[in-house]
Amino acid sequence: MYCLKGVPAPRMLWSGHTAGWIALLFEHVAVQREVDLGLASPDLGDVMDIVRVLGEALTPNPGAEVPSVTDNVEFLRRRTDALLAAPPSDLQSLPAYQAARAGLDWEAMAGDTPLHADLHEGNLLVSDRGVRLID
Known part of the structure; x- marks a missing residue:
């Protein structure tokens, strides 16, 4: 804590x-x-x-026990790639998602700072x- x-x-x-x-x-x-x-x-x-x-x-x-960012968000990267490979017809803002994924610098996420991987309106x-x- x-x-x-x-x-x-x-x-x-x-x-x-x-x-x-x-x-x-x-x-x-x-x-x-x-x-x-x-x-x-x-x-x-x-x-x-x-x-x-x-x-x-x-x-x-x-x-020290907190997993690395890349370990924590690997599942998000896989899910994003699968979604963008075959996006549903009702997915809004597809170009924004594609641009965000294209701009993801996986190597830049390595480091010594934890990442909050599910920051959203609910929290x-x-x-x-x-x-x-x-x-």
């Missing part, structure tokens, strides 16, 4: 375990609205700030203190 100073996430207040269960208690975040990750969203700047802060706080990797909240990461 890591406490990262300056990371825009609810602070963990307590943790405990019993009978095979782990319980975590975090500070309350009053949600104002859902995060919008659309291309023209006003939230994108704040989300990119979170990614930058996480990169700074987690370099070098504070957890980001907009509060009165800005966008917060809850995953």
Whole structure:
């Protein structure tokens, strides 16, 4: 468990375990609205700030047991390649996905910084203190 100073996430207040269960208690975040990750969203700047802060706080990797980024996202690369090889007819924004995959520099992901491989609207909240990461 890591406490990262300056990371825009609810602070963990307590943790405990019993009978095979782990319980975590975090500070309350009053949600104002859902995060919008659309291309023209006003939230994108704040989300990119979170990614930058996480990169700074987690370099070098504070957890030796954390798997490498390339190990963690290999399944995403395989699934993306399969999807783009035979995209469904209703897939919106296919050119954007193709461009993102073409720009993926696999070797650039090697290094000593962990990667949050499933950052999405479901684990980001907009509060009165800005966008917060809850995953």
